[in-house]
Amino acid sequence: MFSARAVRAVARAGVRRRLSTRQVARLRPASASSALSIQQRAAYSSTQSNDSLTRAAVVQVLNNIGSKREVQQYLSYFSSVSSQQFAVIKVGGAILTDHLDELCASLAFLYTLGLFPIIVHGAGPQLNKLLEAAGVVPQFEEGIRVTDGKTLRIAKELFLAENLKLVQRLEQMGVRTRPITSGVFTADYLDEARWKFVGKITEVDKEPIENAIANGYMPILMSLAETAEGQVLNVNADVAAGELARAIEPLKVVYLSEKGGLFNDTQKISVINLDEQFDYLMAQPWCKYGTRLKIKEIKELLDSLPRASSVAIIHPADLQKELFTDSGAGTLIRRGDRLETATSVADFTDLEKLKDGLIRDREVPDARATVDRFLDFLRARKFKAYYDEPMNALAVVLDPSPEQPYATLATLTITKQGWLGHVADNLFDAIQKDYPSLVWTVKADDENLTWFFGRANGSLVHDDGNDVMFWYGIEFGEPLTKLMREFTAHGRAMLGDSNLEARLHRGAQLASKNFEGARSYSTLARRPVMGTARPGAFSKGFSRGYATTTNPNPPYGEKLASNTQPSRVALIGARGYTGQALIGLVDAHPNFELRHPISGKHGVEIGGFAVHSSGKRVVICATIDNLLKGAATQCLQSMNLARGYAELEGIPTMG
Numbered sequence: 001m002f003s004a005r006a007v008r009a010v011a012r013a014g015v016r017r018r019l020s021t022r023q024v025a026r027l028r029p030a031s032a033s034s035a036l037s038i039q040q041r042a043a044y045s046s047t048q049s050n051d052s053l054t055r056a057a058v059v060q061v062l063n064n065i066g067s068k069r070e071v072q073q074y075l076s077y078f079s080s081v082s083s084q085q086f087a088v089i090k091v092g093g094a095i096l097t098d099h100l101d102e103l104c105a106s107l108a109f110l111y112t113l114g115l116f117p118i119i120v121h122g123a124g125p126q127l128n129k130l131l132e133a134a135g136v137v138p139q140f141e142e143g144i145r146v147t148d149g150k151t152l153r154i155a156k157e158l159f160l161a162e163n164l165k166l167v168q169r170l171e172q173m174g175v176r177t178r179p180i181t182s183g184v185f186t187a188d189y190l191d192e193a194r195w196k197f198v199g200k201i202t203e204v205d206k207e208p209i210e211n212a213i214a215n216g217y218m219p220i221l222m223s224l225a226e227t228a229e230g231q232v233l234n235v236n237a238d239v240a241a242g243e244l245a246r247a248i249e250p251l252k253v254v255y256l257s258e259k260g261g262l263f264n265d266t267q268k269i270s271v272i273n274l275d276e277q278f279d280y281l282m283a284q285p286w287c288k289y290g291t292r293l294k295i296k297e298i299k300e301l302l303d304s305l306p307r308a309s310s311v312a313i314i315h316p317a318d319l320q321k322e323l324f325t326d327s328g329a330g331t332l333i334r335r336g337d338r339l340e341t342a343t344s345v346a347d348f349t350d351l352e353k354l355k356d357g358l359i360r361d362r363e364v365p366d367a368r369a370t371v372d373r374f375l376d377f378l379r380a381r382k383f384k385a386y387y388d389e390p391m392n393a394l395a396v397v398l399d400p401s402p403e404q405p406y407a408t409l410a411t412l413t414i415t416k417q418g419w420l421g422h423v424a425d426n427l428f429d430a431i432q433k434d435y436p437s438l439v440w441t442v443k444a445d446d447e448n449l450t451w452f453f454g455r456a457n458g459s460l461v462h463d464d465g466n467d468v469m470f471w472y473g474i475e476f477g478e479p480l481t482k483l484m485r486e487f488t489a490h491g492r493a494m495l496g497d498s499n500l501e502a503r504l505h506r507g508a509q510l511a512s513k514n515f516e517g518a519r520s521y522s523t524l525a526r527r528p529v530m531g532t533a534r535p536g537a538f539s540k541g542f543s544r545g546y547a548t549t550t551n552p553n554p555p556y557g558e559k560l561a562s563n564t565q566p567s568r569v570a571l572i573g574a575r576g577y578t579g580q581a582l583i584g585l586v587d588a589h590p591n592f593e594l595r596h597p598i599s600g601k602h603g604v605e606i607g608g609f610a611v612h613s614s615g616k617r618v619v620i621c622a623t624i625d626n627l628l629k630g631a632a633t634q635c636l637q638s639m640n641l642a643r644g645y646a647e648l649e650g651i652p653t654m655g
Contacts, residue, residue, distance in 0.1 A: 122237030199233030273336030
């Protein structure tokens with residue numbers, strides 16, 4: 001049973017990838033007619049438990065997103081903070097006028113999930129019209145509205161009316177709301193002589209907001225403040241949302257915009273990592289006027305928030321997609337992590353911090369001594385290390401040599417925060433820029449295995465099923481054939497002393513007489529927690545969960561994410577019961593095209609499978625007739641994951 005607490009959460013800062021038209025259609029928020037359906041159901045909501053509402057909402061999320069991985073990832077991320085730290089959403093006046101139903105339908109969806117964004121709204125366009133009707137000419141200085149007594153009176157009446165309109169529409173959709181029209185923002189005059197009744201916020205009282213959320217109400221604020229003496233002052237809604245964010249420290253700050261994001265001329269900007277890109281953006285000819293000012297303001301805001309916080313500029317119709325998919329919808333702005341590099345052990349100013357990063361989650365017998373020996377090894381080798389300042393991610397890549405024409409990943413360690421902040425993607429992007437070819441190994445039960453599939457051109461599972469070798473930038477030919485033979489013969493031990501995990505693995509073998517029952521050690525340290533099913537049957541209730549100590553649900557990566565294109569498959573050595581079963585499964589699979597079922601032809605002794613460097617097909621290389629019953633479905637699961645399909649796609653379910 002899902003509890004409301006289990007699905008409480010905040011928005012992602014994710015890797016962007018393209019969604020299919022079908023997926024985008026499923027992600028559109030409820031229309032006005034759908035909103036009426038929500039309104040009709042609201043009459044019965046008092047008789048339903050929170051658990052029932054949450055269960056239904058989770059099902060809706062799963063249907064909308066089209067990826068169980070995404071839902072699990074973001075709900076896990078969201079539940080890592082308190083309810084009031086979910087999100088601050090700034091709603092402009094034009095949104096209230098032209099997109100009210102879209103906005104309210106999206107907010108009702110979040111409320112049903114047990115999520116309570118804090119809403120701050122303005123009413124600028126409406127105020128301009130009312131002032132014009134009253135014969136008052138709007139005045140602005142440096143983009144700030146000059147607010148005299150008459151303007152303030154009209155603004156106050158308007159803001160109260162717009163707040164009530166939003167509250168009533170949400171209530172009609174079954175959302176319990178609490179309008180908070182005063183008592184949150186305290187301000188001083190910005191410059192009374194120049195702008196009159198315009199305020200600069202000096203204090204934010206969180207108590208009314210926290211009290212509302214604690215009692216199950218969505219707080220709706222308007223952008224007016226008071227002085228200590230009680231004088232009402234006008235404040236910019238963007239500024240109010242920013243000051244509120246500084247006080248609340250949410251994971252997500254959302255600015256709803258009719259444009260739906262920031263643009264480089266006519267092209268929407270998907271992601272901005274400020275630590276890496278701010279100076280570059282400021283030097284671009286298109287980054288000027290409002291866009292330039294907005295990026296600067298957001299940088300100032302994010303510099304004052306925890307690194308996990310991010311800002312999204314999106315259209316209200318895309319709110320669900322922004323919060324619950326890797327692709328997002330508008331422009332995502334985050335601080336990111338500036339990567340540092342080192343080409344010698346001496347480049348690390350804090351050697352103990354480096355050792356702690358290398359040992360992290362690898363407390364095996366003799367681990368520290370093993371790391372010391374590994375550092376001695378690096379002192380005599382050419383390498384490049386990549387890491388962020390807090391050492392949430394650390395990779396060491398050994399340079400190619402005359403005997404070995406490709407680089408090898410000596411170690412990679414990433415914390416949970418590193419995965420959630422997508423430091424892993426930035427780090428691997430940097431590696432790929434520096435090294436045109438790379439080989440690395442990962443334990444087959446590693447929870448981040450699908451992420452590595454997305455980063456590789458090819459892969460090979462060892463005969464014992466324990467290790468997977470990945471590579472990119474190595475074309476089919478003698479070098480790759482030799483590499484595959486070595487891996488088949490020796491597993492990850494083929495990397496010798498160059499691989500830290502292999503060293504730790506050997507140390508654990510030597511130190512434990514009961515190694516057969518001990519945990520394995522992988523490039524990334526946590527194993528998945530598997531769901532259960534009846535032996536020999538895949539039921540509709542079968543599930544696969546992941547531990548949340550590193551990446552709770554690792555992304556497939558941009559290349560293979562949510563693949564909708566068919567993949568051509570060749571089967572080699574598909575004989576016997578299992579081979580025929582696999583041929584039948586692949587032939588009936590909606591996304592696989594069986595091209596070459598070659599039975600009775602031997603000469604292939606390599607276990608597992610390899611993805612062609614072109615990324616266009618999968619070649620299964622195995623003596624399938626020697627596999628146990630059930631291996632056909634296991635093999636198909638691996639193929640699905642490698643190509644970015646749902647893991648159980650094409651596998652028949654049994655009652």
